[in-house]
Amino acid sequence: MIAPTAQRKSRIRLTKFLLEVEFLSSHETDEDRIAREIDEIVRSIEPDVTVSEILAAGMKESAAIEEKGKRNERTWLISRLILSALLLLGGFLLKERGFLGDVLYLAAWLIIGYDVLILAFKNILRGEYFEENFLMSIATIGAVFIREYPEAAAVMLFYQTGEFFQSLAVEHSKKSIKALLDIRPDYANLKTADTITKVDPSTVQIGQQIIVKPGERVPLDGVILSGASMIDTSALTGESLPRAVKTGDTLLSGTINQSGLLTVQVNKTFGDSTVSRILDLVRNAADKKAPTERFITKFSKVYTPIVVGLAVLISVLPPLFNNFTGWSEWLNRGLVFLVVSCPCALVLSIPLGFLGGISKASKNGILVKGSNYLEVLNHLDTVVFDKTGTLTEGIFSVNEISAQAGFSEETLLELAAHAEAHSTHPIARSILTAYGKTIDQRRIGEVKEVSGHGIEALIDGKKVLAGNGPFLQQHGVTVPEGNPLGTQIHVAADHVYAGSILIADRIKNDSQQAIRNLKNEGIRQVVMLTGDNEVIGKAVGQTLGMDRVVTNLLPEQKVEQVEALMAGKKNGKALAFVGDGINDAPVLARADVGIAMGGLGSDAAIEIARKTNRIVRQNIIFSLGVKGVVLVLGALGMTGMWEAVFADVGVMLLAVVNSMRLLR
Numbered sequence: 042m043i044a045p046t047a048q049r050k051s052r053i054r055l056t057k058f059l060l061e062v063e064f065l066s067s068h069e070t071d072e073d074r075i076a077r078e079i080d081e082i083v084r085s086i087e088p089d090v091t092v093s094e095i096l097a098a099g100m101k102e103s104a105a106i107e108e109k110g111k112r113n114e115r116t117w118l119i120s121r122l123i124l125s126a127l128l129l130l131g132g133f134l135l136k137e138r139g140f141l142g143d144v145l146y147l148a149a150w151l152i153i154g155y156d157v158l159i160l161a162f163k164n165i166l167r168g169e170y171f172e173e174n175f176l177m178s179i180a181t182i183g184a185v186f187i188r189e190y191p192e193a194a195a196v197m198l199f200y201q202t203g204e205f206f207q208s209l210a211v212e213h214s215k216k217s218i219k220a221l222l223d224i225r226p227d228y229a230n231l232k233t234a235d236t237i238t239k240v241d242p243s244t245v246q247i248g249q250q251i252i253v254k255p256g257e258r259v260p261l262d263g264v265i266l267s268g269a270s271m272i273d274t275s276a277l278t279g280e281s282l283p284r285a286v287k288t289g290d291t292l293l294s295g296t297i298n299q300s301g302l303l304t305v306q307v308n309k310t311f312g313d314s315t316v317s318r319i320l321d322l323v324r325n326a327a328d329k330k331a332p333t334e335r336f337i338t339k340f341s342k343v344y345t346p347i348v349v350g351l352a353v354l355i356s357v358l359p360p361l362f363n364n365f366t367g368w369s370e371w372l373n374r375g376l377v378f379l380v381v382s383c384p385c386a387l388v389l390s391i392p393l394g395f396l397g398g399i400s401k402a403s404k405n406g407i408l409v410k411g412s413n414y415l416e417v418l419n420h421l422d423t424v425v426f427d428k429t430g431t432l433t434e435g436i437f438s439v440n441e442i443s444a445q446a447g448f449s450e451e452t453l454l455e456l457a458a459h460a461e462a463h464s465t466h467p468i469a470r471s472i473l474t475a476y477g478k479t480i481d482q483r484r485i486g487e488v489k490e491v492s493g494h495g496i497e498a499l500i501d502g503k504k505v506l507a508g509n510g511p512f513l514q515q516h517g518v519t520v521p522e523g524n525p526l527g528t529q530i531h532v533a534a535d536h537v538y539a540g541s542i543l544i545a546d547r548i549k550n551d552s553q554q555a556i557r558n559l560k561n562e563g564i565r566q567v568v569m570l571t572g573d574n575e576v577i578g579k580a581v582g583q584t585l586g587m588d589r590v591v592t593n594l595l596p597e598q599k600v601e602q603v604e605a606l607m608a609g610k611k612n613g614k615a616l617a618f619v620g621d622g623i624n625d626a627p628v629l630a631r632a633d634v635g636i637a638m639g640g641l642g643s644d645a646a647i648e649i650a651r652k653t654n655r656i657v658r659q660n661i662i663f664s665l666g667v668k669g670v671v672l673v674l675g676a677l678g679m680t681g682m683w684e685a686v687f688a689d690v691g692v693m694l695l696a697v698v699n700s701m702r703l704l705r
Contacts, residue, residue, distance in 0.1 A: 118205055153194070242260040355378055427569075503534050518536055
């Protein structure tokens with residue numbers, strides 16, 4: 042995106058690609074100069090590409106124009122396919138009439154294949170010889186040369202048909218990723234002293250206020266200053282149920298305001314916002330290729346020249362050693378060999394398989410940064426979890442109220458809530474939330490707070506103590522011994538022990554099932570690392586069925602634990618760490634795979650990864666297997682061009698369809 046300091050937004054758009062360039066300048070002439078240089082560079086690589094500048098305000102209109110152009114191209118290709126098929130059929134019907142039938146075959150070949158021939162010629166000029174357009178051009182030109190006109194037309198027709206269906210498959214597999222890109226907000230309602238103005242979200246600064254109306258997408262991260270609403274977070278988390286928000290809550294960009302009017306103070310610029318980070322992840326996902334993808338790319342660059350050389354040898358050597366007799370038959374065998382050898386089934390279906398896996402993951406609310414991470418997930422045998430905010434909710438709340446004789450649970454909670462009414466401590470907030478009623482300030486007298494220990498307050502004229510065990514014991518109150526799984530607040534009234542309130546971080550509803558799913562997927566070891574104390578950590582680990590629990594860890598000690606686990610893993614196996622992505626950043630970076638998520642989706646990610654890897658392997662084995670058999674048979678003269686077409690286009694289509702199973 043071209044974004045000078047003068048705030049003029051513009052884009053350089055290619056016919057089929059979007060090129061974004063960002064630079065800092067207040068001079069419009071600099072922008073024009075850079076646009077001209079971009080145009081020159083693009084045209085030096087591809088002379089026929091049109092480069093045009095589009096203002097940010099017209100992005101949607103330009104996208105619609107581009108989509109219309111794609112539809113027109115598709116309609117034109119379908120028309121050519123139908124016309125070519127009719128001409129080919131006409132040629133078959135006029136087979137006995139000689140010249141006229143041959144004309145129909147040649148017309149069918151040229152109508153459906155002219156763009157392939159032109160593109161092959163352009164690629165040759167650029168030094169790109171061994172690619173699919175070149176192979177198809179050589180094969181069909183060779184067929185024409187030996188007067189096999191029907192085969193020339195049929196090969197090109199089936200090839201273009203395969204390319205058409207393959208393009209539809211790729212487009213379909215990208216739909217969920219494209220839908221994810223729709224979370225980008227179009228505008229922000231900037232609130233000033235007197236007015237509310239629609240502006241580009243990228244122009245809003247930290248500290249400014251925006252208005253989010255019902256039905257609008259939240260454009261920027263911020264804190265709610267006023268208002269309450271239900272928020273649709275499905276675009277970010279995959280969670281279908283809306284979430285209630287109110288004054289003081291954090292609001293993430295990309296979510297949708299469903300009901301109330303919200304005033305939000307922006308705390309992140311658009312470039313640092315949640316929606317912007319997600320868009321970057323999606324755009325860059327394809328840049329990080331899996332080892333299998335990289336191998337296939339390298340393999341095809343070596344494989345294709347070799348099989349082309351073999352096809353030439355098959356066409357030339359036998360006639361050369363047989364006084365140039367039967368050269369037409371051997372040339373035909375070489376052409377069959379050439380058609381079969383085209384590696385498009387591998388080159389197209391394997392990236393499509395990984396794209397399908399990434400697309401499937403995005404539908405489940407999981408963003409995979411690249412297919413390389415998706416493949417590593419397939420080799421996991423150890424998964425390490427953080428506890429707070431990952432396996433547990435990360436929100437402290439009242440889990441248990443234990444009242445002593447003479448006091449009810451309601452009375453105990455009421456005394457504690459009034460004693461904690463003026464405290465800002467998270468524990469006090471959780472007690473007030475559990476109480477859920479309005480605090481009667483008239484009942485509260487003098488309040489003394491001892492930081493880290495407890496509170497002494499007069500409630501209805503009674504001396505109420507609320508704090509830890511030692512705090513109450515210092516005031517002469519006997520506190521029963523216990524080993525609580527959380528923070529225990531003891532309460533006394535006029536030196537009489539009233540009972541205790543247990544404050545704890547609750548285990549998420551789906552944590553236990555997630556751990557079971559991981560073990561069902563074949564994960565050998567599930568470990569929990571936590572900075573919490575041993576009693577709480579061991580209890581959570583036992584409840585969830587962890588294989589190992591390590592407690593009382595600082596962030597750097599978590600890294601040491603992960604490094605020790607990685608040193609002990611088997612060759613070829615991988616370790617993943619699942620955390621909240623903030624305080625666990627060092628250990629997330631150290632693991633083979635770091636999974637940072639607000640919800641538990643590691644089991645789903647691993648399942649998707651393994652399904653993807655299984656389908657990719659199926660495509661490799663099937664493609665190479667069929668091609669290998671037909672290559673040998675073709676060299677022996679036992680197959681013709683029709684079998685060659687199936688071994689190339691047919692196998693490609695079957696591999697693509699197999700990859701599409703990931704999207705179901």
